[in-house]
Amino acid sequence: MKKKRFEFPDHLEIMGITGLPEIKEGDDLTALFFDALEAEKVKLEDGDSVVFTSKIISKSEGRVVDLFGVKVSVEAERKAKETAKDAKIVQLILNEAKEIIRTTKEHIIVETKHGFVCANAGVDESNVEEGKAVLLPDDPQRSALRLKKEIEARSGKEISVLISDSFGRAFRNGVLGTCIGVSGIPAILDRRGEEDRFGKIARITKEAIADEICAAANLVMGEFKESMPIVIVRGLKLKRCESAIKEVLFNKEDDLFR
Amino acid sequence: MKKKRFEFPDHLEIMGITGLPEIKEGDDLTALFFDALEAEKVKLEDGDSVVFTSKIISKSEGRVVDLFGVKVSVEAERKAKETAKDAKIVQLILNEAKEIIRTTKEHIIVETKHGFVCANAGVDESNVEEGKAVLLPDDPQRSALRLKKEIEARSGKEISVLISDSFGRAFRNGVLGTCIGVSGIPAILDRRGEEDRFGKIARITKEAIADEICAAANLVMGEFKESMPIVIVRGLKLKRCESAIKEVLFNKEDDLFR
Numbered sequence: 001m002k003k004k005r006f007e008f009p010d011h012l013e014i015m016g017i018t019g020l021p022e023i024k025e026g027d028d029l030t031a032l033f034f035d036a037l038e039a040e041k042v043k044l045e046d047g048d049s050v051v052f053t054s055k056i057i058s059k060s061e062g063r064v065v066d067l068f069g070v071k072v073s074v075e076a077e078r079k080a081k082e083t084a085k086d087a088k089i090v091q092l093i094l095n096e097a098k099e100i101i102r103t104t105k106e107h108i109i110v111e112t113k114h115g116f117v118c119a120n121a122g123v124d125e126s127n128v129e130e131g132k133a134v135l136l137p138d139d140p141q142r143s144a145l146r147l148k149k150e151i152e153a154r155s156g157k158e159i160s161v162l163i164s165d166s167f168g169r170a171f172r173n174g175v176l177g178t179c180i181g182v183s184g185i186p187a188i189l190d191r192r193g194e195e196d197r198f199g200k201i202a203r204i205t206k207e208a209i210a211d212e213i214c215a216a217a218n219l220v221m222g223e224f225k226e227s228m229p230i231v232i233v234r235g236l237k238l239k240r241c242e243s244a245i246k247e248v249l250f251n252k253e254d255d256l257f258r
Numbered sequence: 259m260k261k262k263r264f265e266f267p268d269h270l271e272i273m274g275i276t277g278l279p280e281i282k283e284g285d286d287l288t289a290l291f292f293d294a295l296e297a298e299k300v301k302l303e304d305g306d307s308v309v310f311t312s313k314i315i316s317k318s319e320g321r322v323v324d325l326f327g328v329k330v331s332v333e334a335e336r337k338a339k340e341t342a343k344d345a346k347i348v349q350l351i352l353n354e355a356k357e358i359i360r361t362t363k364e365h366i367i368v369e370t371k372h373g374f375v376c377a378n379a380g381v382d383e384s385n386v387e388e389g390k391a392v393l394l395p396d397d398p399q400r401s402a403l404r405l406k407k408e409i410e411a412r413s414g415k416e417i418s419v420l421i422s423d424s425f426g427r428a429f430r431n432g433v434l435g436t437c438i439g440v441s442g443i444p445a446i447l448d449r450r451g452e453e454d455r456f457g458k459i460a461r462i463t464k465e466a467i468a469d470e471i472c473a474a475a476n477l478v479m480g481e482f483k484e485s486m487p488i489v490i491v492r493g494l495k496l497k498r499c500e501s502a503i504k505e506v507l508f509n510k511e512d513d514l515f516r
Contacts, residue, residue, distance in 0.1 A: 012478055014493075126463075169429075170515035171515065175465055227455075249430065
């Protein structure tokens with residue numbers, strides 16, 4: 001039963017990459033990332049985790065909506081009155097939602113079509129021009145895999161890519177950097193079977209490592225101005241593997257808090 | 259309305275402090291921390307955040323219970339049958355709980371007397387001798403303040419102290435390093451009123467900075483073996499202030515997921 005799959009590092013570095021331009025639809029994020037690395041004289045190393053804020057992924061993939069063209073349904077009108085939100089924003093939230101979980105005066109908590117439980121389906125009016133809103137990437141797991149392949153091909157290094165968004169949570173105030181796509185490392189570190197300091201066997205510990213990496217990166221990213229939309233986390237000693245963010249998501253039946 | 263209280267860092271270092279002995283009741287954690295710093299030739303700097311795993315706080319404060327002496331109530335017997343847990347552990351969970359929120363086959367999710375919503379009231383049998391269990395510190399907020407004062411007095415540096423435990427969460431699998439006591443920096447970064455990249459004013463963004471720091475530290479601490487029970491996070495540019503972890507906790511009435 002004894003397993004040892006993960007040597008904990010004793011030192012990590014978290015580096016914000018500055019100097020990226022405002023991202024537009026069709027931009028090649030990999031090329032822009034390497035331009036910024038070169039300008040900052042940073043070289044990628046084997047084992048680096050590269051964390052992208054979801055917003056630049058969304059912008060490059062054209063997931064920016066002009067509110068002018070949004071048609072509002074009767075349901076969105078009704079929900080807008082409940083929440084004191086703009087009806088067009090509510091319409092976008094409903095479009096992105098698979099299920100509405102709670103509605104408050106400030107937020108509509110939904111399960112998105114990806115399976116993420118979050119406020120307002122991640123629809124966000126910050127850091128985009130007035131009159132527009134940014135949606136979450138269509139398939140952030142696929143985006144993470146693509147970016148990882150592109151960055152590995154260009155650098156010759158074995159790296160991982162994580163895509164991060166700021167999510168609130170139940171029971172506690174405030175948002176945390178949270179992973180919505182991961183490629184190259186485990187999403188969850190399953191430590192069942194490892195021995196503790198006294199030789200006892202761990203039964204249930206699963207560490208949400210991808211979420212911890214995104215939370216760490218968010219300390220540098222800047223929650224609001226997003227002036228450092230890409231962050232490198234260096235020094236993790238994680239097993240290389242293909243994984244998927246869906247490993248982090250509960251099956252609906254197993255979810256205690258719906 | 260424009261505010262700027264926080265310059266984001268572009269570089270953070272996270273350093274695990276090794277070489278601490280197994281902690282016993284009455285141990286002077288501050289003295290042991292400085293011994294370990296000296297052995298590793300690490301010097302504290304102004305602005306450092308020192309993150310302690312809750313378990314060594316609990317051990318030093320005598321919050322280790324010998325299960326042999328625990329008397330089991332009828333309620334604990336009943337709950338033990340529901341959960342397939344040891345009745346003595348269930349009794350400790352009930353003792354530590356203010357309110358039971360959910361019971362599953364694996365866990366009793368409670369609000370602790372401190373106000374934390376977590377599994378099993380933080381009662382933990384790992385990394386302690388067979389037949390014993392570790393409780394959360396009695397008042398981790400007070401412990402954080404005390405350690406901060408002691409470390410500042412001895413180092414002459416302005417630092418912050420955070421106490422971290424591994425908590426699960428709703429809607430997502432896995433545990434994350436989560437803050438249960440903080441002194442010297444804000445628990446929540448309230449960024450309402452700041453301008454975004456396009457000059458728009460943020461309305462609702464509150465970043466759970468203390469939780470993000472504990473999540474980052476947990477990447478180094480080692481979830482299970484806890485061989486690095488103290489971690490220094492260096493490079494944060496946070497406003498110095500007295501705060502309290504209760505800023506992170508919802509009022510029960512505002513909590514959507516009870």
